[in-house]
Amino acid sequence: MSGKRILMAKTGLDGHWRGPTIVARALRDAGFEVIMIGMARPEEVVQASIDEDVDLVGLNIGGHVDVAVRAVNALNDERPDLPVFCGGVVPPHAKRRLEALGVEVYPPGSQLPDIVGAARRLTGLD
Amino acid sequence: MAGHDAVAALVAEAVGGSRSALARLISTAERGGDDAAALEAALLPCHGESYSVGITGAPGAGKSTLASALTTELQAGGERVALLAVDPSSPLTRGAILGDRVRLQPHLGNPDVFIRSMASRGHLGGLAMATCTARRVLEACGWPLVLIETVGVGQAELDVAGATDTVLVVLNPGWGDEMQANKAGLMEIADIFVINKADRAGLEATRRDLEAAIAANAPARRPAIVETVATEGTGLDALRAAIAAHREQATASGELAQRRRARAVTELRDLARARLELALDGQLAGPAGEALAGAVTRRELDIDSAARRLVADLLNSDSQRGASRGDPEQDTP
Ligand SMILES: Nc1nc2c(ncn2[C@@H]2O[C@H](COP(=O)(O)OP(=O)(O)O)[C@@H](O)[C@H]2O)c(=O)[nH]1
Numbered sequence: 001m002s003g004k005r006i007l008m009a010k011t012g013l014d015g016h017w018r019g020p021t022i023v024a025r026a027l028r029d030a031g032f033e034v035i036m037i038g039m040a041r042p043e044e045v046v047q048a049s050i051d052e053d054v055d056l057v058g059l060n061i062g063g064h065v066d067v068a069v070r071a072v073n074a075l076n077d078e079r080p081d082l083p084v085f086c087g088g089v090v091p092p093h094a095k096r097r098l099e100a101l102g103v104e105v106y107p108p109g110s111q112l113p114d115i116v117g118a119a120r121r122l123t124g125l126d
Numbered sequence: 127m128a129g130h131d132a133v134a135a136l137v138a139e140a141v142g143g144s145r146s147a148l149a150r151l152i153s154t155a156e157r158g159g160d161d162a163a164a165l166e167a168a169l170l171p172c173h174g175e176s177y178s179v180g181i182t183g184a185p186g187a188g189k190s191t192l193a194s195a196l197t198t199e200l201q202a203g204g205e206r207v208a209l210l211a212v213d214p215s216s217p218l219t220r221g222a223i224l225g226d227r228v229r230l231q232p233h234l235g236n237p238d239v240f241i242r243s244m245a246s247r248g249h250l251g252g253l254a255m256a257t258c259t260a261r262r263v264l265e266a267c268g269w270p271l272v273l274i275e276t277v278g279v280g281q282a283e284l285d286v287a288g289a290t291d292t293v294l295v296v297l298n299p300g301w302g303d304e305m306q307a308n309k310a311g312l313m314e315i316a317d318i319f320v321i322n323k324a325d326r327a328g329l330e331a332t333r334r335d336l337e338a339a340i341a342a343n344a345p346a347r348r349p350a351i352v353e354t355v356a357t358e359g360t361g362l363d364a365l366r367a368a369i370a371a372h373r374e375q376a377t378a379s380g381e382l383a384q385r386r387r388a389r390a391v392t393e394l395r396d397l398a399r400a401r402l403e404l405a406l407d408g409q410l411a412g413p414a415g416e417a418l419a420g421a422v423t424r425r426e427l428d429i430d431s432a433a434r435r436l437v438a439d440l441l442n443s444d445s446q447r448g449a450s451r452g453d454p455e456q457d458t459p
């Protein structure tokens with residue numbers, strides 16, 4: 001049992017919910033409690049991450065890099081020790097921008113075991 | 127583990143209005159163990175009283191959608207609303223997808239709505255205990271109304287919803303078959319039946335069936351029946367009125383006080399039983415248990431006398447050292 005909690009949110013309108021659902025299942029099977037809030041604005045992601053007392057936030061950014069960056073900045077301000085990882089369609093320049101903010105990026109084609117491994121590492125299980 | 131003082135400090139912060147402290151205390155309640163015990167002690171002197179409403183029913187009945195619509199309705203009246211959405215976790219991996227929140231999206235970011243998803247982590251003493259502690263945390267922090275959603279399958283989940291001040295049982299037109307297994311349990315705990323998805327065919331028949339079932343059951347107080355379309359927000363004013371009516375009636379008749387007392391007895395029994403079991407396991411794993419097991423296998427002592435001696439030893443042992451509540455894995459003897 002991990003008891004570790006992960007919040008998953010979409011920050012972009014055209015982000016497919018299917019991808020996150022598959023990731024969520026893999027995380028659940030690995031023993032995580034996954035809380036899916038769907039589409040959310042940066043400040044909404046922050047409040048949900050506080051109320052749900054999660055150990056990790058996963059953002060599906062679906063191309064909307066600016067919103068994702070704002071969400072990450074808001075999270076870093078409010079909960080500096082809360083790790084964040086991103087998935088979805090991420091152009092290379094955006095990947096660098098996000099990584100500069102301390103966010104791990106898993107673009108389409110990333111392997112589920114790698115994502116689960118990252119979640120374990122980021123939540124301090126490994 | 128955080129320890130007694132850290133928990134007390136967190137309670138002070140939460141009561142002072144810190145939302146993240148409140149959220150962390152609910153995690154403490156979920157984890158169980160010594161910190162959850164310290165939490166109960168720290169909450170004792172806190173004032174505040176909240177009213178709880180349970181929402182239960184079959185998976186897919188529309189409980190989360192209804193909880194969201196009800197929150198909107200109550201919010202319109204200026205009430206602050208807290209919602210605990212309790213989902214079963216996999217008994218195998220203890221993982222869970224707490225998907226209810228997608229239906230609660232209209233309330234994202236609203237400071238007057240606190241939403242928390244809780245997974246049943248298979249605590250000793252049960253899900254009910256973690257939920258009750260979480261409810262007391264919200265109470266201490268001044269949340270006047272706590273909605274608790276659980277799936278109406280399995281006794282543990284029914285117990286959670288049943289341990290609230292007003293219990294809503296959510297059904298759909300064409301109910302019956304899938305509810306058969308739990309029908310008796312649901313009939314017993316319902317204060318209000320909500321026929322949700324009233325936009326679907328079969329509403330009249332369902333209402334008749336339900337009325338007949340209620341009549342056959344002959345409860346002391348006939349539960350109200352309310353029809354809703356949660357996705358459209360229809361019937362929510364009637365539901366709010368029905369909840370208010372039940373609350374008023376139960377308060378005036380003394381039923382509410384009686385119910386809360388009965389709930390305290392149930393909780394006390396569950397918690398005491400959990401503590402006894404842990405203490406017993408500790409005793410069995412220790413030298414006294416080994417000695418008794420040896421004596422029984424060598425046929426020097428009959429099993430019943432051994433069991434009596436075990437119980438006597440247990441009752442005589444230092445209660446200070448007694449077992450703590452929660453996940454046995456977390457408890458070091
Ligand atoms: N037609 C109709 N569908 C509804 C209504 N309420 C909920 N639903 C749908 O029923 C499905 C299950 O709802 P959900 O709230 O997740 O059910 P829960 O499992 O009981 O929490 C969702 O697709 C909802 O949109 C309603 O009043 N009418």
Ligand SMILES: [Mg+2]
Pocket residue numbers: 189190191226275
């Ligand atoms: Mg639900």
